[in-house]
């Protein structure tokens with residue numbers, strides 16, 4: 001990643017100093033990929049810092065966590081960085097760490113930027129999506145270089161200032177959560193095609209190729225097509241030989257935990273994380289497969305119609321996932337006092353990153369025409385799209401249940417949609433239960449407010465005649 005970003009910056013006319021604690025790596029890089037380019041090497045942290053123009057702009061690409069703190073300390077103690085210098089952390093750091101580092105370095109007069117960088121190695125080389133946040137004083141000094149090396153979408157750089165403290169890494173975290181959701185949705189579509197319709201790798205590849213020409217056109221659909229077409233030396237699809245036990249480095253989990261902390265129903269990312277956890281229980285699942293029975297898929301009907309429904313289910317679920325992601329960011333902005341510009345975030349994700357898609361152009365358009373849009377589902381375009389997709393989506397979720405093929409992400413998206421559009425949910429009963437066993441109190445529906453039950457009051461009823469009239473002192477909805 002680091003080497004590729006350096007090469008990318010050099011291609012854009014910047015002179016870059018490269019440093020690695022393993023000096024041999026720098027030498028190898030200078031003699032090979034960097035040869036003939038405007039890249040100079042440094043053999044020590046001191047030399048690295050001394051070779052930079054002031055205010056120094058330094059970007060770290062090291063593993064998230066302690067290595068970032070260690071490197072910052074190294075820059076401070078051995079490197080001799082000075083007031084006004086800028087340190088950018090381009091790794092997948094957890095946003096509370098970036099909050100802390102912004103404050104810590106600001107106290108020393110050093111400007112810290114925590115920047116999400118997405119797009120993998122290829123993105124880093126030819127144009128990633130870059131999400132910088134932290135000390136805004138740094139932005140005028142780094143804007144030109146970051147926007148030059150970033151991906152462009154319709155000529156606009158996929159790099160904008162995100163916000164204070166850890167806001168950049170926060171937005172990258174949500175990007176990764178959405179990435180988990182998109183991947184899980186694609187995996188569910190693949191499972192339904194494979195086990196429900198009995199399609200071959202080549203046939204599924206053809207479906208993804210077709211989908212990549214429509215509303216689902218995206219990097220993840222494109223690579224899925226290529227993966228399904230990819231045969232091993234024996235001529236059979238390699239993907240079928242890969243152990244079905246998913247790994248994760250934690251960014252999706254952070255998103256789900258943050259959603260719980262903020263009380264936001266980001267259900268699809270949550271299910272996507274849990275689906276990875278369930279997949280990792282491979283040996284337990286193998287035992288369960290011999291013990292727990294379920295129905296067998298028996299497809300009858302028109303295959304193409306069913307595949308069209310599957311496309312709609314994937315599209316509608318994706319709309320829900322992004323709506324949830326933006327709900328989360330909206331809530332975080334309020335909670336943490338950040339100004340997160342939704343149109344700019346959508347723009348940054350349009351190109352260069354793993355979730356890049358045509359779909360993000362429609363999201364950018366929606367938020368550009370109304371930056372205060374309360375929910376993506378209230379936008380005309382998405383409102384129409386989700387209504388159009390609804391019959392197919394419901395067909396797929398019900399078929400999954402009838403055939404015993406799990407669709408946690410499709411299903412939770414549909415449940416969210418149904419819950420979100422329901423004025424009266426059964427939480428009235430839940431509140432009654434809470435009051436019954438714990439005197440947790442309840443509020444009354446406005447239309448039933450009267451002298452006994454005021455609309456603003458928190459009420460408690462002695463449901464059994466034995467519980468007494470003392471209620472909990474706080475009402476937490």
Ligand code: 6PG
Pocket residue numbers: 092117118119120176179247248249250251252353354
């Ligand atoms: C990106 C990716 C990247 C992430 C990997 C792995 O935007 O380039 O999000 O940052 O590290 O996708 O994530 P998991 O190992 O958690 O799947």
